Amino acid sequence: MTSDTATTDLMGDVGQSKRFLNRRRRETGLGYLMLAPSLLIFSVFVFYPFFKNFYLGFFRTPPFPGLPARYVGLDQFREVLTSDYFTNSFRVTIVFALLTVPAGIILGLLLAMVANQRLRGIGAYRTIFSSTVATSVAVASVIFGTLLNPQVGLLPWLGLTTNPAILENPKYALFAVAVTTIWQNLGLSFIVMSSGLQAIPDEIIEATEVDGARPWTRFWRVTLPLLSPTVFFAFVVGSIVAFQTFGQIDLLTQGGPIDKTNVLTYAIYKALRDQNEGKAAVLAVALFGVTLLLTTAQMRILERRVHYGN
Amino acid sequence: MARVVLDHVTKRYGDVVAVNDLSLEIRDREFLVLLGPSGCGKSTALRMIAGLEDLSGGQIAIGDRVVNDVEPKDRDIAMVFQSYALYPHMTVARNIEFPLRSRKVPENERGPLVEEAARALGLSDLLDRKPAQLSGGQRQRVALARAIVRKPSVFLMDEPLSNLDAKLRVQTRAELIELQRRLDATVVYVTHDQVEAMTMGHRIAIMSDGVLQQVGPPQDVYERPANLFVARFIGAPPMNTITGTIASEGGSHILVTAGGAIALPSEVSGAARNATGLEVVLGVRPEHVRILPHDSETQFALDATVAVIESLGHERHVVCRLADEQMVIVRQTVETQRPLEGTAVRLSADPVGLHLFDAATGLRLDAPDPQLVGDGE
Numbered sequence: 103m104t105s106d107t108a109t110t111d112l113m114g115d116v117g118q119s120k121r122f123l124n125r126r127r128r129e130t131g132l133g134y135l136m137l138a139p140s141l142l143i144f145s146v147f148v149f150y151p152f153f154k155n156f157y158l159g160f161f162r163t164p165p166f167p168g169l170p171a172r173y174v175g176l177d178q179f180r181e182v183l184t185s186d187y188f189t190n191s192f193r194v195t196i197v198f199a200l201l202t203v204p205a206g207i208i209l210g211l212l213l214a215m216v217a218n219q220r221l222r223g224i225g226a227y228r229t230i231f232s233s234t235v236a237t238s239v240a241v242a243s244v245i246f247g248t249l250l251n252p253q254v255g256l257l258p259w260l261g262l263t264t265n266p267a268i269l270e271n272p273k274y275a276l277f278a279v280a281v282t283t284i285w286q287n288l289g290l291s292f293i294v295m296s297s298g299l300q301a302i303p304d305e306i307i308e309a310t311e312v313d314g315a316r317p318w319t320r321f322w323r324v325t326l327p328l329l330s331p332t333v334f335f336a337f338v339v340g341s342i343v344a345f346q347t348f349g350q351i352d353l354l355t356q357g358g359p360i361d362k363t364n365v366l367t368y369a370i371y372k373a374l375r376d377q378n379e380g381k382a383a384v385l386a387v388a389l390f391g392v393t394l395l396l397t398t399a400q401m402r403i404l405e406r407r408v409h410y411g412n
Numbered sequence: 413m414a415r416v417v418l419d420h421v422t423k424r425y426g427d428v429v430a431v432n433d434l435s436l437e438i439r440d441r442e443f444l445v446l447l448g449p450s451g452c453g454k455s456t457a458l459r460m461i462a463g464l465e466d467l468s469g470g471q472i473a474i475g476d477r478v479v480n481d482v483e484p485k486d487r488d489i490a491m492v493f494q495s496y497a498l499y500p501h502m503t504v505a506r507n508i509e510f511p512l513r514s515r516k517v518p519e520n521e522r523g524p525l526v527e528e529a530a531r532a533l534g535l536s537d538l539l540d541r542k543p544a545q546l547s548g549g550q551r552q553r554v555a556l557a558r559a560i561v562r563k564p565s566v567f568l569m570d571e572p573l574s575n576l577d578a579k580l581r582v583q584t585r586a587e588l589i590e591l592q593r594r595l596d597a598t599v600v601y602v603t604h605d606q607v608e609a610m611t612m613g614h615r616i617a618i619m620s621d622g623v624l625q626q627v628g629p630p631q632d633v634y635e636r637p638a639n640l641f642v643a644r645f646i647g648a649p650p651m652n653t654i655t656g657t658i659a660s661e662g663g664s665h666i667l668v669t670a671g672g673a674i675a676l677p678s679e680v681s682g683a684a685r686n687a688t689g690l691e692v693v694l695g696v697r698p699e700h701v702r703i704l705p706h707d708s709e710t711q712f713a714l715d716a717t718v719a720v721i722e723s724l725g726h727e728r729h730v731v732c733r734l735a736d737e738q739m740v741i742v743r744q745t746v747e748t749q750r751p752l753e754g755t756a757v758r759l760s761a762d763p764v765g766l767h768l769f770d771a772a773t774g775l776r777l778d779a780p781d782p783q784l785v786g787d788g789e
Contacts, residue, residue, distance in 0.1 A: 305497035308464050313511040313558070314485035323510075327501040409501035 158383035167377060174380075182384040190361055191369040191385075192392070194276060198365055199344035201280035202287070207336050209284065210291025211329075217292070218299045228296070234289035239349030246282040247354055272362045275355050279363050282350050287343070291336060298332030299325070330408045338400050345393050366392070414475035414488070414565035414598060415440045416461060421470035423456050423622075430456040432622040433470070438566075443592050443599045445613035447606060449645070453622035454602045455570055461600060462491050462568050474566060485514075487566075490559035494571040496551045498543040504530070504554050505539040511562045529561040532591070549580045556588075560595060567592075569601045573608060585611060606646050610634070618642050636767075640774035643695045643767060649729055652701065652740045654694045654714075655771060658687045667694055671735030675711040677763035683778030684768060691771040698743035700765025703730065706756040713758040716740060718751045732759060 161171040162178055182188055213231045217224055234242070249256040252267035268274045302325065310320045326333075348367045351357060357364035357372060364372070366389045373382035416438040423431040431453040438444045446454040459465040461472055463484035471480050479487050490511070498507050508529050512522045530536050533553040543551055552572060559567055572588075573581045589612055592599050603609055609616045610630040617627040618641075626638040637643035643651045656669035658676075665676045665684035676684050684692075704713055716732040719739070723746075730742040730751060740759055744750075751757060768777040 303495065303497065305493045305495050306499065308462075308484075309491070309493060309497035309499075310510075310514070311464065311484045312462060312489065312491045313514050314562075315510070315514040319514055323513075324499055 155383050155386050158379055159387055161380050163378045163380040171380065178380050179384050179387070182381055183388060187361070187369070188385065188388065191364050191366050192388070194361070194363060195345060195365045195392075198276060198280060198283075198347065198363075199341055201277065202283045202344050202347075203337065203340040205280075206284050206287045206291045206340055207295075207333060209288055210295045210336070211333070213288070213292045214295035214299050217296060231292045232289045232296075234286055235293065236289070237286065239286060240353060242282055242286040243350045243353035246278070246285070246350075250278055266359070269355055270359050272359050275359055276363045279350055279354055282354065283344070283347060286350070287340070291340070294332060294336050295329070298329045301332075302328045327409050334400075334404055334408045337404065338397055341396060341400065342393060345389065345396075415442075416566055416598065416600065417473045418457070418461070419471050419473070421457070421460060421472060422468045423453070423460060423465060424468040429622050431460070434619075434622075434624050435470075436617055436624060436627065438598060438600055441596055441598055443589070443601065443612060443614045445609040445616040446600065446602045446619060447609040447613075447616050447645075448604065448619035448625075450604055452619040454604075454619050456622075457619070458568050458570055458600060458602045461566070462489055463487050488564050489566045489568055490562060490564040491568040492552075492555045492559050492570065492572045494574055496543075496555040496572075496575075498551055498554055498558075500543050502542070503539065504535055504541050504543070504546070504557075507543070507554055508535075508557045508561050511558060515562070525561055529557040532560065532594075533557045548576050549584065552576060552584065556591070560591070563595075565598060567595075567597050567599045569599065571603055572601075573603070574605070581608075588612065606648065610646070618645060620645075636776070637695070638776055640693060640695070640769045643769065647697055649698050649741045649743065651695045651697050651767070653769075654696075654734070654738055654740070655691065656694065657691055658684050658689065660685075660688050667692070669714070669734070669736060669738070671738070672714055674714055677712055677766065679763040680766050680768050680778060687768065687770070687777050692777065693769040693771050693774075695767035695769060696740075696761045696765055698729065698741045700762045701740060701742040702760050702762070703732075703742055703744070703751055704758040704760055706758055708758045708760075710758070710760055712763075713760040714740075716757055716759050718753050718755050718757055721750065721753055732757065734759075 159179060160173055160175055162174045163171055217228045217231055237245075247269070248254065250268050252258055252263065257263065257268065264271050264274060268278050306324065306328070307320070310324050315323065345365075346367055347365055348371065351363055351365055351368045352371070355363040357368045366385060370382050370385045370389065373379075373385060418434050418436045418438075421431060421434045422429065434453075434457055446457060448454045456465060460467055461474070463479065463482060467480055471478050473479065474487055474489065499510060502510065505526055508526045509522055512525060517525070526539075527536070530539055533556055535550070535553055535557055538546065538550060538554075543554065546554065552575070555572070569588075573584055576584060585608060601608075601612060613630055615627055615629050616633055618625045618633065620641050626633055626642045628636075633642060634646055637646060637651075640653065644653065654667070654669055656667040656673075659666050659668050659673070661675075664678075665681050665688065666673045667676055667684075703718075704710065706715070714734055716734050718730060719733045720731040722729040722731070725746075727746060728744050728750065730744060732740045732742060734740060742759070769775060770777055
């Protein structure tokens with residue numbers, strides 16, 4: 103009798119788990135079906151080009167169009183990645199990121215803190231501060247190209263002239279493009295920092311006032327730690343954006359003078375323009391690698407100092 | 413320790429008057445509760461004492477010093493916020509230490525002070541935790557520890573118990589009373605909960621629409637509400653109010669309601685004499701109403717029907733409907749005979765428990781206190 107009951111129970115269990123498995127399988131199938139459209143689009147526009155790019159790096163593009171590309175294995179990688187052209191480009195990209203990212207975050211944060219005050223007419227400032235978001239790279243570049251123009255620009259009007267002109271000056275060209283970029287990104291940085299500041303509860307700031315913290319202490323000990331997830335986000339995303347800068351380089355300097363503003367994306371573009379697909383592919387892989395390494399490093403090292411809320 | 417004096421304090425936001433001409437003295441070492449419904453201006457008043465809001469008019473003094481233009485940090489106050497406002501990225505110890513650190517108290521003095529405050533609130537084992545790892549009650553205690561660590565003259569508390577569950581609230585209430593006694597501190601405590609106000613305050617100040625309604629010891633306010641607002645706000649279930657007109661008949665006064673008339677006992681006839689012909693509101697607390705059989709002959713009773721009986725275990729609330737549809741709640745002990753729902757009864761009241769208010773102004777009619785301020789402890 104006892105064993106009978108046990109058997110039935112066991113059978114019941116088996117039946118149940120079978121039904122459960124069937125249901126799970128059906129749900130999984132439905133899940134993939136729903137994912138299919140985006141998977142398809144990603145495959146065509148992201149995954150395939152991504153892997154194809156690695157593949158292209160193994161083939162040397164012949165010097166004359168029309169000849170077949172030749173498989174050279176890793177030779178081309180070694181060649182391109184050890185060339186002065188690449189190391190210069192790499193250095194320019196790093197310097198450009200160092201010039202634009204921290205300055206963009208600090209200025210955005212400063213503006214956000216100003217705009218976070220409860221003052222009459224502060225809304226107008228908020229609009230002005232965030233207005234560069236609505237400005238395209240092309241417009242920003244034209245504005246700064248004009249301002250920096252040696253004949254009609256603002257600098258000569260102020261009596262600040264360089265020889266050669268600033269955008270053709272190996273010493274200042276990258277700096278000038280960086281300033282344009284900081285200005286262009288300031289609106290977004292301001293909005294991100296503002297939203298971060300507004301997420302800090304008023305009562306916490308009031309508590310610091312009652313507790314006797316001076317503004318400086320309040321900023322370093324309370325505001326900044328509570329803002330750290332936002333700053334970290336801005337840092338990672340800002341770095342990736344800086345590494346992909348193209349528009350303002352193309353419009354203002356075309357990578358010159360003497361490759362002083364030839365960031366990696368522009369170097370890739372130039373290789374493609376010269377119809378050297380192989381070289382462009384290797385440079386693209388390098389850019390991917392650098393971005394990946396840097397982002398991972400930021401995640402590993404900086405995230406430890408980030409405080410996420412409750 | 414210090415007293416706090418609000419002198420004709422007003423706060424306006426544009427056209428909205430949040431606090432209107434508030435004059436109030438909080439005595440040294442007093443536990444004063446600011447009580448009122450949400451939006452009555454009590455929190456704004458507290459925030460003005462803290463210095464988190466500017467005054468539109470009047471002045472505030474803490475101790476002997478007018479503090480209108482003194483920064484919050486220099487007012488010698490500590491505040492406990494409704495949300496506790498703990499610093500989420502700091503440990504409990506760091507949170508408690510923060511006011512000392514901000515004031516540049518030397519490090520070797522900070523440690524013992526933090527330990528003392530933590531011990532006073534039973535937080536000694538939690539010093540290394542972050543606020544996110546604490547329960548609501550523990551967070552609340554950290555907020556209190558952060559307030560007491562600096563030994564300020566005045567503690568300001570803005571609904572500090574409202575985020576706790578009911579059981580913990582009762583327990584913390586008692587702990588707060590003890591803490592105030594031990595610290596011998598002046599406390600201004602804001603709440604919308606009349607039970608907190610009644611149980612904790614030496615005196616309670618009741619506000620409505622930015623205006624102070626009455627100040628006094630809890631029992632005084634309960635027994636002699638200065639106006640209808642206070643009468644209805646204090647007490648649960650609330651005071652019964654019956655609207656009618658005063659008429660004079662022979663030597664005595666009667667209250668004429670839509671559902672019938674009752675003779676007023678001599679206890680309130682003094683007040684009634686001046687109000688003859690006036691529309692008034694008769695107030696009587698549920699515990700002062702008695703249910704009599706429908707054939708009772710007493711002249712101080714109104715006819716009613718028992719509508720609903722709510723049993724609470726230790727007592728019951730009998731909701732009765734008068735002939736003119738006004739409702740009267742009667743609080744009964746369980747020992748009293750339970751009436752049947754739907755039966756006709758007569759309701760009478762203890763004469764001492766009757767309150768007469770002017771229906772137009774809401775003010776108490778029998779010898780209203782001109783100051784609205786009760787004294788005595």
